[in-house]
Amino acid sequence: MSEKITDVVCPYCGCLCDDIELEIDDGVIKDTENSCKISHTKFIDFMQGSERNKEPMIKENGEFVSVSMDEAVEKAANILANSEYPIAYGWSSTTCEAQKLGIELTEKLGGVIDNTSSVCHGPTILAEQGVGYSGCTLGQVKNRADLIIYWGCNPAHAHPRHLSRYTLYPRGFFTRSGERDRNLIVVDIRKTDTAKIADEFIQVDPNQDYELLAAIRTVLKDGDIPEEVAGVPADDIKHLAEVMKDCKFGVVFFGLGLTMSRGKFPNIDNAISLVRDLNDYTKFVIMPMRGHFNVAGANKVTCWEARFPFAVDFARGYPRYAPGVNTVVDVLGNKEVDSALVVASDPASNLPGTAFKHLQDIPTITIDPHLSPTAEVSDVFFPSAVSGIESEGTAYRMDGVPIKLRKVMDPPEGILSDEGILETIIEKL
Numbered sequence: 001m002s003e004k005i006t007d008v009v010c011p012y013c014g015c016l017c018d019d020i021e022l023e024i025d026d027g028v029i030k031d032t033e034n035s036c037k038i039s040h041t042k043f044i045d046f047m048q049g050s051e052r053n054k055e056p057m058i059k060e061n062g063e064f065v066s067v068s069m070d071e072a073v074e075k076a077a078n079i080l081a082n083s084e085y086p087i088a089y090g091w092s093s094t095t096c097e098a099q100k101l102g103i104e105l106t107e108k109l110g111g112v113i114d115n116t117s118s119v120c121h122g123p124t125i126l127a128e129q130g131v132g133y134s135g136c137t138l139g140q141v142k143n144r145a146d147l148i149i150y151w152g153c154n155p156a157h158a159h160p161r162h163l164s165r166y167t168l169y170p171r172g173f174f175t176r177s178g179e180r181d182r183n184l185i186v187v188d189i190r191k192t193d194t195a196k197i198a199d200e201f202i203q204v205d206p207n208q209d210y211e212l213l214a215a216i217r218t219v220l221k222d223g224d225i226p227e228e229v230a231g232v233p234a235d236d237i238k239h240l241a242e243v244m245k246d247c248k249f250g251v252v253f254f255g256l257g258l259t260m261s262r263g264k265f266p267n268i269d270n271a272i273s274l275v276r277d278l279n280d281y282t283k284f285v286i287m288p289m290r291g292h293f294n295v296a297g298a299n300k301v302t303c304w305e306a307r308f309p310f311a312v313d314f315a316r317g318y319p320r321y322a323p324g325v326n327t328v329v330d331v332l333g334n335k336e337v338d339s340a341l342v343v344a345s346d347p348a349s350n351l352p353g354t355a356f357k358h359l360q361d362i363p364t365i366t367i368d369p370h371l372s373p374t375a376e377v378s379d380v381f382f383p384s385a386v387s388g389i390e391s392e393g394t395a396y397r398m399d400g401v402p403i404k405l406r407k408v409m410d411p412p413e414g415i416l417s418d419e420g421i422l423e424t425i426i427e428k429l
């Protein structure tokens with residue numbers, strides 16, 4: 001029987017759009033409304049993908065064999081119990097409830113827990129901790145912002161509804177004419193699809209963002225700048241500073257183009273400081289474009305439970321925080337950890353070669369809805385329910401607003417949520 005479910009939250013990117021409509025027929029999602037292309041693909045193709053495994057598996061003589069849940073839990077608990085310094089990594093595409101259990105498990109084991117922000121917005125968090133920041137909700141942006149700046153990010157591809165739900169196109173309380181009431185500026189190293197629809201595009205030389213930010217701050221303080229900085233003519237920089245000063249409510253959204261280019265966290269420190277300087281003239285805020293749907297939640301839950309947002313080490317029995325020492329790339333690359341639990345993430349697809357090599361060499365347990373490349377190199381694989389579709393929970397939007405994820409259908413028989421699998425492993429330990 002066909003049914004329509006409304007107000008579903010999309011568990012894909014940090015926008016957490018909560019107006020998705022699904023048409024479900026006989027337990028299969030047939031169509032979506034209000035979704036972007038990525039979201040539609042997640043609801044339709046991801047749910048029905050042929051690589052979806054429905055049984056736990058353990059590796060024997062280099063080959064996966066299907067086993068019962070009890071056998072897989074026994075094997076996983078054995079690996080973790082016999083490990084001296086395990087890492088629990090991932091956590092950005094699962095619920096806050098599962099993240100909380102991950103911290104409990106890591107503390108019991110005396111291991112290290114890290115989330116994917118250590119390879120994306122880790123520098124943002126370090127800078128925010130260093131200098132504080134002026135932020136707001138996406139609702140405030142929709143209702144008030146008349147100047148939108150995207151710096152080092154391309155929401156047209158990575159967060160496709162960001163512009164239509166929150167920034168450029170929606171009509172807000174003080175921005176009743178929508179797009180006509182707003183000015184869109186993009187700063188990037190190339191003319192992205194977001195830049196193509198912007199009112200102004202500033203092309204900065206690769207790895208020169210810090211210099212450009214510093215030049216704008218210098219102009220704001222009536223200082224002199226060279227004829228050209230970071231490939232941008234001085235007149236354009238002065239014009240940009242004037243536009244920023246003259247708006248009523250400005251916002252800088254930034255992505256990995258700023259966090260992961262040369263400079264890293266000093267880039268963000270400088271961007272936050274620019275926004276602070278602009279508040280001498282007008283209202284200005286700054287917000288990171290968080291990628292995975294609950295990477296912001298991973299930082300919050302880790303802070304509540306273990307005092308720090310990522311890279312928390314329990315080896316001495318209490319939480320210690322040392323990004324660059326106990327972050328995933330370091331503890332794997334330096335061959336420090338002797339087992340790994342990967343939850344809702346695919347580090348095999350994006351870690352540096354040395355870190356990935358060590359992940360292959362140590363016993364690894366993966367919890368994921370699909371047999372991902374990380375699952376392929378693991379010793380134990382638990383297929384899990386898709387968070388936010390087959391299991392409910394809580395996630396944090398990129399602006400720090402918690403959103404309740406809905407369960408809209410049952411997972412395949414015998415498949416537990418991430419939370420359920422972690423609870424079973426903890427009980428076994």
Ligand code: SF4
Pocket residue numbers: 010011012013014015016017034035036037038039159160161162
């Ligand atoms: S913008 Fe992000 S959260 Fe919104 S529908 Fe698209 S993928 Fe989902």
